[in-house]
Structure formats: C-alpha cells, structure tokens
Amino acid sequence: MTDQNQPLLLEISALNKNFGGLRAVKNFELSIHKGELVGLIGPNGAGKTTVFNLITGIYVASSGTIKFKDQNMVGIPPFEITRTGIARTFQNIRLFPNLTVLDNVRIAYHSHAGYNLLDAIVRTPRFFHHEKELTERAQDFLGVFNLQDRQGEIAKNLPYGEQRRLEIARALAAEPQLLLLDEPAAGMNSKEVVTLMELIHFIRDRFKLTILLIEHQMRVVMGVCEWITVMDFGEVIARGNPAEIQSDPKVVEAYLGRGAAELAKKLSEKRSHVA
Amino acid sequence: MEKSTTAPPVSFFQRIIRGRWIGKFMLAAISILVTVGIAFKASQSPALFFQQLINGLQLGFVYALIALGYTMVYGIVRLINFAHGDVFMVGAFVSYFAIANFQLHAWPSAVIPEINPVISLVIGTISVIFLAMATCGFLAVTIERVAYKPLRDAPRISALITAIGVSFFLEYFGALPFVFTSNFITYKRPFEVTTWYIQNGIHHLEAGVEAPTGSVLFSNILIIIIIISLLLLASLQFIVRRTKVGKAMRAVSYDKPTARLMGINVDGIISVTFAIGAALAGAAGVLYATAYPQVVFWMGITPGLKAFVAAVLGGIGSIPGALVGSLIMGQAEVLSAGYISTPMRDAIAFTILILVLLVRPTGIFGEPEREKA
Amino acid sequence: MNLKANRSTIGFIGVSLLIIVFVQVLISVGVLSAFWATLISIGAVMGIVSLGLNLIYGFNGQFSLGQWGFYAIGAYTAADVTYRWSQEHSASGLVIVSLVVLLVGGSFLLIRYMLSRIRGLDPLSAFSLYLIGVVIAGFLAVKIGQFIINPVTAMFNILPASLAMQIIFFLAVLLAGALAAEVSFIFGMPVLTLGSDYFGIATLGFTIIVKVLLDNSDVLLGFEEMKGARGMVGIPKLTSWLWVSLFLLAVVIVTRNLLHSSNGRAMISVREDEIAAKAMGIDLAQQKTLTFVLGSFFAGLAGALYAHINGFLHPNTFNFIKSFDPMIIIVFGGLGSVTGTVMAAFAWALVLEGVLRLVLPTGFETWRFVVYPVLLLIMMLLRPKGLFGAFEFPFLRQVLPPLRKSQGSAATTPKPTIAEGD
Amino acid sequence: MLLEVKDIHVYYGAIHALQGISFQVNEGEIVTLIGANGAGKSTSLNTISGILHPRTGGVSFRGHDITLTPAEEIVRLGICQSPEGRKIFAPLTVMENLEMGAYTRKDRGEISRGIERVFKSFPRLKERQNQLGGTLSGGEQQMLAMGRALMSQPTLLLLDEPSMGLSPILVEEIFNIIQEINSEGTSILLVEQNAQMALSVAHRGYVLETGQIVLEGASNALLDNPQVHEAYLGGH
C-alpha cells in the first residue's frame, strides 16, 4: 500500500513498550519509504508520542525492532539516533529558552563542529575557521525561515508562531533524513494552520525530507499526509490514504465521530436562547 | 494482525550490557561482602548484635520525626529546608527552659497536689512536647513568611541559599549569651530513666548495677520514643490521607496554580505544611534531648543532616519513605559503628545513600521523576 | 568581527594585568597589609572554585555540592607534593602523583576507546570497569615510581633551590587540578545520571566522605605527613598574589573561550532543556561529565593554591557546611555570570573576614555570623537573581556575528505567507 | 449582568498582554472568547479568576468589584475555572479531585449531592471514582476537570480549551455536556481554539487579537462574518 519505488527508510516491527504493568504500545508496525509524508493519528493517550519517543531513543523499547536505513535503532542513545538522521519537534515547543535564536540553531551543528575543546580554549585558527563557517550556515538557515533578523533575540521572547518555526528550523539544521513533527498545529488558529501546512510542504520539497507527523487537527492530517496510520490503545487500528481512513468505520467509531460540520449544526440548533 | 516477529538473537555479551549486569554485579558483591562480614561478627556475640539493633531503632525513630519535616516541605515547595535541623534545636531548647526554669513537666501536681504522680508526669511531659511543637510550628511559619515566601517565584536556588542563611542565623543568634548561650547545657529530663534487661524474660535493672553478660538492655526512653513517634506518624498519615487539609496539601504539592483555582489558599496550606513539619521536629527535639541529655546551639546540624539523608534515602516527598529511610539510617549508623569503623561511619552512611540512589535514583519509595517529551 | 573581538580581548587582558600589577605594587609597598593581601588571595582562590561551580551549576545546570570535596583533594595533593620536597627533600610526591595522574588518565582514555564501540553500556557498569582501570593504573604508578624518584630528585637538585621550588609548586598545582579532575570523572560517571536534587545530595555526600577520609588520612590511608585531624603542617607558603591572580585570569579566559564555542553552547543547552538537547544530537552524559570534570579541575587548582597560602591544612576547612560557600558566591554574583562570580568571590572574602571584623565594635565579635546571614537574606530578598544577574564585561559577553545579507538563500526563501505565520 | 470586565490592562513584566479588554457575561449565557494563540484568552480567564491582577481596569461579578480579590475568594463567590490542559491532580483519586473542587464548601450533605450530580453528568467518572487522576485517559481527565470545577457550584463556569488534544469524537461529547451544564442554569465563559465548535454552542462571542477585542456579537453573526471565517474557521 506504500510507494514501492522508493527504498524503505524506517521500518518498525512488532514494537512493544511497557511502563510498569501498562502496555503503552502493542505490536506496533510502521513502514515509511523515502520521501513520504506520513500521519500518525489517534485519540489522546493512544501511544502516538510514545512511538515518537521510541523512535528517537528517549524510551527504550521493551521488544521489537526499529530499523532506520536498515540499522536497528533499539538501545541506541538518542543523541546517536539524531546523528544518524532523525530529528524531531515537540508537542509543547522545546527550544533552549534563554539562548539566542542563532545559538538555538548553532547547537544543532555541535556533533560536527569541526574543532575540539582544546581548539576552543586556545582559540586556534581552526576554531575561528569552523566557528565562522557554522555560524554562517546557521544564519543562512535562519534566512530560509525568515528569522535572520531575529538572530540576537532570546528564544523565549519570540512570538508563538516564530517559536514553532525556529523549532522546525533547529530540527532541520541537524540535517535529518526523517523529520518527526509532534502536533505542530497545536495552539494555532486556522490561519496559522494554513501557513503551517504550506511550510510542511515547502520543507519537504526543499530538503528532500521524509516526514512523520502526529496531529489532531484533521484538516492538517488530511491535507498534507499521503498515508495515515491510526492508533488506539497502543495498537494500530487502521492504515491507508486519507480517503480510506475517513471512511473506515473502525476509525470513525473510535476517533473521528460524526463529521464536525454536522455536529456544529446540531449543537447550534440545541443552543437555548437567552435574553 | 498478529505477526510474531522473532527478535534477532542477542549475544551473551550484549545481554550483559543490556541487563546492566556489570554494575549490578559490583553492587551485589559489595553488599554480600558487607552482609557476610556483619553476620559473621554478629554470630560471635548475638546479644551485642541485638543490643545494637535496639540502639539503632531508637535513633531511627528520632530521625524519622525530623526527616518528615524535610520530606513534607520538599514535597510541597521543592525546597531543601536546611534550617529544619535548627528548628529541631530550638525545640530542644524550648523544652529545656520549660522544664528547668518553669517546671512545666510537673504542672499538674503543682496545680492539683493530690494527683497521681505518674499521671501528672505523663500529662506534664505531653504538655512539654506540645509546647515545643507549638513553638517550632510558629517559628517555622515565621521563617516561611519572612524568608521563603517572598522568593516563591524566584529561582529555586535563591530559596536554598536563604535557607542556609536562616540556618546560620538560628545557630549563631542562638549562641549569643542572652539567647541560648553557647554553652553545652545538661538537659534536665522530665522523667527518670529506667532500664530493663532481657535474659530469660524481662528484668528491671537497678541503678549502679551491672547487667548480666549476654543480656540485651532497653530503657523506658526507647519505648516512649517509639510510642510517641508512631503516634505522631499515624496522625500525620491520617491528616495527609483523610482530612481536607491533607488532601489540599497533596493537591498544592502537585499543582499550585490549579489548587488556587479550586479556591485552596495555597499560602495557607504551605504554612500549615511548614508548621506540621516543624512541630514534628520540635517533638523530635524533646525526645532527642531526653535520650541524649545535652543541648547546645549547633546540636541540630548533624541530626538534621542525617535525617535529611534518611528522607532522601526513603524517597524525598514520601512519608512512609521517611520512616523507612530513617530506620535504615539508624541501623546503618550503629552497625557501621559497631562492626565496621566508627570514624568512617558518616562516610559509610553516605556511601549507602549514593549506592541506593544509583539503583533507585529517587530513593526507595520515591516516585520516578516525571520526564515528558 | 575579528578585529572588534580582538580589541576587547587585548583590552580585557591589558586591564586585568594592570590591576594585578597595581595590587602587587600596593602589597609590595606595604599599603595593602598582609591582612588584606591574604584576603584578596583568598578571594581569588574562591573566584577559581566558584567559576568551576558556575560552569557545573550555572551553565550546565547540575546542582553540585561536591565542589568543596574536589577543592580538598586539590589542596591535599599539592600540599603533599611540596611538603615532600621542602621537608623531606624528595621528589617522591611529585613523581608518584604525576605517574598516578598520567597512568590513570591513560587508562581512562584506553577504556574510553574500548568502550566507545559498545553501545548502550550503562554508567554504573562503565564505572565498575573504570574503577578496575584506576586500581591497576594506581598500583603500576606506585611500583614504577619507586625507580625514578631518586633520579628525578637529583635532577631538581641541579636547579637553584628557589627555582626548583617554584617549578615543583607550579607542577603540583596543575597535578592537583588533574587529580581532582580524574576523581570527578570516575565519581561523576554513575552519579551524573541522577536527577538534579539527588545529584546535589550525592555530591554533598562526596564532600563529606572526602572530609572523613582526610580526618583519618594518617591512620586509614597511611599518609603520615597529612596528620589526619591534627592538621597538616610544614607546607611551604608559596602562593603569592601574583600566582593566584594569574591563575584566576587564566581560568576566566578559559571559561570564556569555552562558553563561546560549540562545546559551551552544547553545555548550556543541557541546562536549558535536556530532552531537546538529546534530540539535537547532544551526548548528555558526555557534556555533563566534561563540565563536571572541568569544574572540578578548577576546584583542584584552587585547592592547591589555597594550601600554600597559610601553609597549614586542616580537614575542618573542608567541612560540608563550608561547601555552601561557593554556591552562595555564584548565586550572589548571578548564576551564569562570569563577571558576577569573580566579583562576588572577592566581595565575599573581603566583607566576611575583612570589613565585618573592622566594623563590628569590641564585644560584638560573636555577631559576625549573626550579621552575615542577615546580609545574605537581605541580599537574596532584594536581588534574588544575584548582584550581576546575567551581566558580563564586554570581553566576556557573547559577540553576535553581523547579519548576513541574503546571498543565494534569499532566492529560495518561501512564499511570504510563511513569514507571517502569527 | 453576571460578569463585567471593563477595560483591563494586564502585564507580564514588561509585556502588555491585555490592552484594554471589556466584555460581559449575562445570567444563563454561554459566551466564548476566540482568538489566536497568545491573543490573551487564557490571560483574560486568569484575570477573572484572580490569578492575575490587572494594572488598570476592573472586573465585577454580580455588581461586586472583584478586581483585586484573591483567587480563593473568587471561587467562594461563585466563579470557577477548569484550566487549560485539564490540570488534574494526578496523585489524588477521582473522588479526592472532586472533593478538592468543593474545597470552599463546608456543608457535607451539599458536597455529596454535588458529587451525585457530577456522576450523573459524567457516569464514567463514577466507575473510576477510586482510581488515581493521573491514570485516566485524556477525555476522562477533561470530564474530571469540568466535574471538579462544577463541585464548587459556580454561577459562572470558566472553561479554558476543553477540546484541546481530544479526538473529534470526544470533542463532540464534551460540547454536548457543556450545553447540558448550561441548560441547568450555569453561565459559561468558554475559551476555545476550535472556533467553529465554540461558536456553535455559544450565544455570544468575542474575537481577541494581540490583547484586544476586535470583534464581538451573537455567535451566529460571528459564524457568518467573513473576517472570522477567513481567520479562524479556515475558509475552505
């Protein structure tokens, strides 16, 4: 059911995660081919963010395999996973709040800074050379996201929308092949959501990325994703393209409910009028 | 849907690493070595061993009362209240002055001369404890209002530094000649010590007489300490679990802004928590001074530190944890003094703490730290 | 950009050297009496320890109370080296300590290299393996040391006595720092995985363990010359204002250079948000260990310098209550401010031991420690973020690179809608 | 008029978060505040609840000035907020969470009647009454948050983003319950990201933008307003 022309980038099979007695993820399976835009949806507490944490190594799977570029990622510390090419954003924005916008992006280059501690302390020419280079790279990156004027600003002082953009910019600066976005539209109004959707398309095309997205707003999921996987109670209950998902009775029952417009109409009718 | 994928075979070496076996093996080796060593020495003189256990029990229960204050305050405002040990000291001094200068422990027989002396003593002693508890509670609330409350929105470390400052202040202000003086003062116990020994039954030990060899001694102080500590612990547990104030404490400890939205007076609840914790420390001060009859302005530092370690050991924030941690600390202290090395005793206590933290990073009863990505 | 940075660098170093020389002249002329000179030196020493702690806590966010323990290790290590040279006319201390430092350091590198291939080894296991390395390396160091003590002693005897003394002192200070750093590495490995407050308590425990060991250094550890709780005497008084101030300057510059580099940013990112840092490919354990080791290295240096100020060491100086002093200093100066830390260290030393002694009238000597906490309280209530907050002197401040005006990248800038997201 | 907010200015340090906002809630109404993230919706609620205090301007409730009244007093007067993100007391049981909601009430009988009422509205909570709050699912937590707020028997219920992070099917259920609560006589001030839903249940609405009210009116009118449609309803 996926695009077989491209090689598999991420392959998760039989993934399980237990917290104490609680089984948060059960036999989770997911395959993503290179260049795809995949959505992961499901009710709150279904285990979506746990899957993200498993992929990025913040949690270690109880059993099962996560293969990224044909390499098993289970048990590998998060920073190494990032270095092999998986970056993510967080549901509630996690910037480095007291650092400047520029530094937020420059941190992404740390693992390939090109100079070591001693160079930094003694300030060798190597330090100056590489520092300049990575600074310029970071500035270019900010330019792509139209944040270059903000480089000296402390991250926590940015407005919400810019913080989101900075977070995505920072994740992309790590030069991932797979980008995980955790509810990027949370806390956005409709107008912002539209720009976000454009942004997602834009970064995928420009950086040749593969994207896995968790989202609640159906408009986003249905609007940008090529494939969707639906989770409930830690299990995959359905997968398919947006049209298939919207008509899948299991999904409608567990997750989507009646159409939103229909519901709104019903509620308006019920509204009791007061003076 | 069910697709059983067999995991790739894991080599022996990998299994050792995944299972963290090297570190576990080292810890296990250390603990087995120590246990065997103590067991061997204990088997040579079981009476001495049981004597040490009893001694440790007494110490442990006193620590528990102090540890609870640390744990409660930490639980509610995430502050390591370094002044807590000094509040304990104030409790001991208050009871000293009440007994030595005002004979508070004998008030019932002073008011009603024909009262049964035993009943008089019991009521008197309880009033001394209540006085110390009340004073300490009041003191702690004052400290909280003056020194900690203004810093509630400041970085956590500011309040910690303030706590250290308060601790210094209480000690050195107490050392001034017109306050508590800097002398070591022999504490006047509200009641006399009676000792019993166990050897084929319980016998009373006359003063100035040696107990027969191979017997195990205990005193009325031990019994009183255990009874009062357990009573206070039980009432604390009742307050926290069953009463409205206790539930509010737990709510405030979890989420202050939301607690305010529910109409809970957060500052009031924090003050109450400080007061209860300090009151327990005050009671501990009285019991401690009764058991080890000397008071001096710096007496709170060491028990304070030990109790704090006990609270961490048990899992700071947890009430049963404080009790268990304290009992472990009491035993660890007497056993290492008795069987390993006295001068290294504090080092051993802290080594135990560090080892426990390595196995259980938030203490024995501590809840794992919430980490949300 | 480079030119500007250089100007502030030259300015800073120039001004610092000027101040150092100026103070030295005041001391030499006798305007600053030994009383004040000692206090200023103590201030500089506290500045070095506190900068180390500021790295660990202020910049990397690890709440450590162990700084004082490393300070003690540094003090006793350096004191032992110079004591053996000045009292026993033997370089045994120097030889053994340097061999221990080298071999243990070597074993660490070797084990680290071997372990780098094993993924997912937990810190406690790694700690056990490193511990074995330490034991073997330490044993070897002592054995090998026996053979070269005499030649090395002879070598130093060729030099003029005072020069040899100064060289040995300088080496002792560096070795003390290195040893403290190595201890912090092995201790930090398992402990740095603990959560903030628990880490603080474990490190407090470390300080207490070190103090207890020092109390019993003669009986249990076999260092007769340290005399355990009797206090170590006979340490040559070699630390002069010049030495401490130059070390302080070096530490400030190293700290500054480190902070404004990729490593420094990684270090700070750990303080800011551990999970985000992980997700950005930053090896938390490595960053934490690195900072902890560097901070402890500074503590060791400071301890070594301290040992040679009074010529006497006593375990009570390394009591856990005093371990709060550097913490008080960095909070006082402003967490994460290098300027603040140095200023606060001097202010702390001069006010507590100097000004308060002069100001308090006769009969009120005991009030010194009543006034001190009150000052502390007032200070905290008035300025909870410290005296300097996040202020830095120009040289220590981060210089923002100039804006790069669109080259090529602008062409690929997406549609304006993205820029107006909010 | 039940609640009147009059020209309030609220600051976070130097940030001018609310720049002169006025609105009212009448007895028996559902009023909604919609707007973008950071527009000041939650700030408005927290100002009413007494968590924040305006620098200038005033809030009055049933004719009494409550501008500077502390939060715990405001609950006693009959305003209760169910905060954004639900904020359940995770280590307390469902029952204890509800009791905390009734913290300001003294009468035991009334409290148990209140609990009965909440269990009637949210039967799922009754099944889980001895479970810890933290173990509930997102939807159940939202129900508990609302139930907890109802325990203080408020005249005015403030709901902050009740639909946040919930699946569409749960959003539906929650909005049904909001209408139910309102029909039993409780006035509601609703802050929502989901403007479509919010306007469907509300009688009137206000649109906030960067700390100011830019539009107000009957919800039907707002739903039909092209500006609103463009900005908040995603004018497909």
Added chain:
Amino acid sequence: MSKRIFTLIALLAIAASMMTGCQQKQTEIKIAILAPLSGAVPTFGESTRDGALLAIDEWNAKGGVLGLKIVPVVEDSQCSADPAVNAANKVIDVDKVHYIIGEVCSSASIPMSLIANEKHVVQISPTSTNAQVTLNADGSVKPYTFRACFIDPFQGTVGAKFALGNLGAKKAFILFDQGNDYVRGLAEAFEAAFTAGGGEIVGKETYVKEDTDFSAILAKVSEANPDMVYLPDYYNIINLVTAQAKEKGITAPFMGGDGWDSTDLDRAAADGGYFTNHYSEQDTRPIVQDWLQNYGEKYKKADGTAKVPDALATLAYDATNLMLAAIEKAGVDDPEKVKDALAGLTWEGVSGRITFDQNHNPIKAAVILQVKDGEIKYVATVAP
C-alpha cells in the same frame, strides 16, 4: 568597574593603615586575645577571653606594665585555620599588636604561630596541646611561640600511672575522638604508658565530636568488661557518655584529662570518675584562692551566682600573666627581647610554678581529682 572596586579596596586599606599608623608617643601596650568566639566551641573562647581579660585588668589596676596601659584586642578566630590566620593578620597589621594570647585549638594555633614567627610577634597559646604548635615541621622550635598547658603525653602518662598504681586497674578501655588531636594525643600517651606499665587495653573505640548517641560503642565497652574506661575528652562528651554508661549498667570508673574541668560537668553522671588537672580548687595557695574569688566577682552566671573558672580560663589567665611578666622582665616593649625573657622566666601561676623547657612547653605539676558525691575532690599531685 573592576578598577573602581580595586581602587576602593586600596583606599580602604590606606585609610585603615593610616588610622593605626600615626601613633605619637607610646602610652599603651596592646595584647591580642584570639579565641574561638564563634564556630563550634564558642564557650571555650569565652572562658579564654574572660580569663585573659581578668589578668589584664589586674595588671592595669597595679599600674600597667612598664608604666604603659594594657589594651586588650579581642578577635574571633573560630577554632579554624582560615579565620585564625585572618584574625592574626588583622591584629598584627591593623592593630599593630606585638603580643598574642591564643588560640585555644591547635588547628588554629598552628597556622597562627607561622604568622607570629614570620612577623616576630610573641604568641602564647594557653591551651593548644599539639606538639606542632611550638615546633616546626623539621623539629626545630618556633622562637616566638610558647604555650601554657601540658602537652598531651604528660597528662596521658600521668593518667596511666595513676590508673595502674592507685586504682589497681589491669584492663582498660579507651574511648576517643579521632578528629580531635588533643583527645587523640592523650589517648595514645595513655595507651603507651598503660601497656608499658603492664596493663592491658581490652578495647579502643572512636567517635566523632558531633555524636550524641554512644550506645553502639558503649555496648562494646560493656561486652569487654574493663576495670576502667579512659575518656580524655571535653566535659560535654563526658556528660553524654557517662550518663548513657550509667543507663547501660556500666560500673567501671571513667578517667580523663583537664577537659573534664568545667562547672558544667554533670557531676551526678560522672560520679566516681577521675581526671588529671592543672590545679585543684581546694589548693590553699593564695594565688588559687584569689583567682577563684576575683573571677567569681567579675563574672556572674545568668542567675547572678559567681562563675567558677574552668581550665581554659585558668590557663588563659596564666598565659596572660606570663606574657606580661616577661614584658616587665624584658623591660622594653620589644618582642625580640620579650621572647627571650619568656624563655627564661619562672612564674608562680594558678596552675603551679611554670618554667619553659627547650621546646617552649611549660614544666609544672599535675593534680588528680575525683568526682565524688557532687564534689570535685583532690586525690594526688604528680610532679613531672
């Protein structure tokens, strides 16, 4: 900014040195009393200060020394190295003092003595017993440092002799604080002398000074069943240990050193115990009786009754008298001469007739006292 701060400091220092620098004709002579007035043992500091001040008052009443008024300079040195060094530097540099009485604790007296000898200031420590106070690390004597108390081996040996001879003890148990060099010195000397004299040490246990619960080690004492227990610590520890020993049914007598000498010794708990001391209150020499009376007149307890001087006050009093007598003997306010005068001085002090040996330690007799029925009774005198 930093420049300004440094200039400020420099100015402050200049002002300070000016204030004290411009003395015209000498009308007074300053004596510094450095004592731990804060820290862990302020009570020792207070006794020391009181004893020294009384001696100065008495000399001033007699017209001072060399016709100059004696001005005491009191500084807090906290029984700890750093504050002791700072205090010594302060009195020497700022107050221009040439004579120091202090410190109580060896851990403070040793670093202080380094400074005193560097700057040629005469120092008498009243109570520091560590050999290193008057000796350099290479064993040579520090010319400017003296002490007024016994060194540890003497008291320990005296104690052992008494235990073996007068008490007839065969088996002794030693309890000591490893972190306190005074206690440890006494314990080691006692052990050496006791075993040399044919006795047997059946057990040794250590504690730390913050301890209050001694049950673990007392359990071991009771298990070993000795004839006597040697516990050479300060009275505060004695009070705790003896009280707990009574409760544990230990009947063997306790014995200790001059640290026992305090009005705050719990005489009921320590009943039956012996200790070595510098003098006995029952001594009929007039100097002793005058001392007791004058001290009691000058210093009162909180309840108005006369204070009884303890060993620290007595030794501080003797040390101050020694210093002033040496100044008088030298005939000039010159530390160089005073230290020589001191080395050759014989002085009749409260704690006996004092002369100094080549290591600047006093040669004087010890007395043995017993706590009995609430009184301190004189038992014997042991000459060196």
